[in-house]
Amino acid sequence: MGKIQKRFEDQVIAIANAIANFPRDRNLLVASHIDADGITSAGIISTVLSDLHVPFHLTFFKQMLTDDVKAVVSKGYDSVLLMDFGTSHIEYLDRVAEEDLEVYIVDHHQPTLEYEPRHIFILNPYFHGLDGSREISTSGLAYLIAKKIGGYEHLLPIAIAGAIGDRQHEGGFHGLNRELLKYAVDSGLVNVVSEVNLFGGPKHPLLFALERTVDPYIPGITSDQSACFEFLTNIGIEPMKQGAWVTLRDLDERKKRILVSELVKRIASESGKASAARKLIGEIYYWNFEDDTSPIKDLRDFSTILNACGRMGYGGFGVALCMGYRGWYLAQALKVYQEYRQNISSAIKNILSNFKERVRVHNGLAFISGEDIIQDTMIGTITSILLGLKEFEQVEIAIGFSKVNNNFLKVSGRAKANTGLNLGKVMSEISVNLEGEGGGHRLAAGCTIPVKHKDKFIRELSARLSTR
Structure with missing residues (x-):
C-alpha cells in the first residue's frame, strides 16, 4: 500500500x-x-x-x-x-x-x-x-x-x-x-483464472448456468430455461447425461469450443459488435474458501446476487452472506435473484418489442421511457444492458426513466467510453436546476427530478451533448 x-x-x-x-x-x-x-x-x-x-x-x-x-x-x-x-x-x-x-x-x-x-x-x-x-x-x-x-x-x-x-x-x-x-x-484468498463467464462456474449445471447468466446478458437465453434446453440440444450438447446434469467441466475441448462459438455468435449478432461477446471469456475471480459447488464461489456471481438482493429490497440477505451466513440466507438470496432475472428479461423484451414508443434516439442519445414497467431500483441495470444491444449500436449515452412516485422520476444514465462527457457532473448540474438532485461517476450516474421536468431534462442534456 x-x-x-x-x-x-x-x-x-x-x-x-x-x-x-x-x-x-x-x-x-x-x-x-x-x-x-x-x-x-x-x-x-x-x-x-x-x-x-x-x-x-x-x-x-x-x-x-x-x-x-x-x-x-x-x-x-x-x-x-x-x-x-x-x-x-x-x-x-x-x-x-x-x-x-x-x-x-x-x-x-x-x-x-x-x-x-x-x-x-x-x-x-x-x-x-x-x-x-x-x-x-x-x-x-x-x-x-x-x-x-x-x-x-x-x-x-x-x-x-x-x-x-x-x-x-x-x-x-x-x-x-x-x-x-x-x-x-x-x-491465497482469491484465485484468478481465464474461463467462460457463465453463472455458477464450471461445476454448475450448464442448463441452469445459461439460464441464470445476466452479465453478459444473453438475448433469448437469459431467464428462459426452455430456450436454454433447445439451444444446447441444437448444438449437440446434452443437458443431462446418465441421470446427472452436464456441467461446463464435463465438456471436452471440442464441445466447449462449439458452446463458446455459438454463444459468441448470438451475443455479437444481438449486440451488433464483437466486443460485447468478449465479455463471455475473461478473468474469473474465485473465492478460495467458498465450496466449489457454491453459487457464490465466483465473486462476479456473488456481486450479481448481492445487487439483486439490494435492488429487490432484500439488502439484509446480502449483508448476511457477507458476514458469513449461508443456508437459509443463501437460499432466500437465490430466490430473489431468480425474480430479479425475470424482471430484467421482461423489461428488456417490453422495451425492444415497443421500441418506437419507448425509445427516443437522437444524435447519439437514447431516452428510454420505463416509467410504467421498470422499478426505480432497477432502471440503472436495465439501461446498462440495453446500451450493449444492437438496437443501441449508434448510441453513446442511454438515459432511462422510471417512476419513484407520482411526483418524481428516477433518471439513470450510462455512457460508452470516450463520450467526452462527465455524466455524473452533468446530471448533477442539470438536476439541481430542475428542482432535483443527483450525481455519480463519469460513465454511470443518476438523479431524481420532478415528473413535470422530464422534457426540460431531455432538452438540456441533448444541448450539453451537442456542445461537447
Whole structure:
C-alpha cells in the first residue's frame, strides 16, 4: 500500500480508530446504498462492529437525497456512518455535525461541490487525487478500515466483489484495486483464472448456468430455461447425461469450443459488435474458501446476487452472506435473484418489442421511457444492458426513466467510453436546476427530478451533448 498518499492513509487510520474505540452507550446508525458495492461495504463494517460488540442499526437507501439526509439526522442517533453515498451532502452534514452529531462518510463518488469539511470524518479517494470510479470502490475503503483495526484480511474477497459490482474490473483492475487483488491472490484468498463467464462456474449445471447468466446478458437465453434446453440440444450438447446434469467441466475441448462459438455468435449478432461477446471469456475471480459447488464461489456471481438482493429490497440477505451466513440466507438470496432475472428479461423484451414508443434516439442519445414497467431500483441495470444491444449500436449515452412516485422520476444514465462527457457532473448540474438532485461517476450516474421536468431534462442534456 505504499502508493497511498499519507493524508489518505491518515484518514483511513482516523476512521478505523474511531470505530475501534466507539462508545458502547452511543446510538449508531449505519446507512448504505442498495447496490453490490454498498451491500459489501455494509457487510464488512457490520462484521467489524459485531466483533467489537458495538450496537448499531443498519438501513439501506436507494439513493441519498436531501430529504433522506434530513430524515437520518432527525432520527435521534448520536452517530451516523454513511457508506457509498454522502459526499454530495457534506456541507449540510458538516453544519449538523458542528452541533452535536458525529458523522462519518465512506464514499467513492465524485464530489459535486468544492467544500472542505471541518466537523465530519470523510474518506473519499477523490479528495486525495485518486479516481473513485476506477481505482477503488467503497467496499475497498471499508476493507482498508477493517484491516487497520486488525484481523480482517479474510474480508478482502468481499471487497473485491463490491468493486466488481461497480464495474471496476472491466479492462483489468487499476490503482488500489490492483494492489488489493494482488494481495488477495498472494494470500491465497482469491484465485484468478481465464474461463467462460457463465453463472455458477464450471461445476454448475450448464442448463441452469445459461439460464441464470445476466452479465453478459444473453438475448433469448437469459431467464428462459426452455430456450436454454433447445439451444444446447441444437448444438449437440446434452443437458443431462446418465441421470446427472452436464456441467461446463464435463465438456471436452471440442464441445466447449462449439458452446463458446455459438454463444459468441448470438451475443455479437444481438449486440451488433464483437466486443460485447468478449465479455463471455475473461478473468474469473474465485473465492478460495467458498465450496466449489457454491453459487457464490465466483465473486462476479456473488456481486450479481448481492445487487439483486439490494435492488429487490432484500439488502439484509446480502449483508448476511457477507458476514458469513449461508443456508437459509443463501437460499432466500437465490430466490430473489431468480425474480430479479425475470424482471430484467421482461423489461428488456417490453422495451425492444415497443421500441418506437419507448425509445427516443437522437444524435447519439437514447431516452428510454420505463416509467410504467421498470422499478426505480432497477432502471440503472436495465439501461446498462440495453446500451450493449444492437438496437443501441449508434448510441453513446442511454438515459432511462422510471417512476419513484407520482411526483418524481428516477433518471439513470450510462455512457460508452470516450463520450467526452462527465455524466455524473452533468446530471448533477442539470438536476439541481430542475428542482432535483443527483450525481455519480463519469460513465454511470443518476438523479431524481420532478415528473413535470422530464422534457426540460431531455432538452438540456441533448444541448450539453451537442456542445461537447
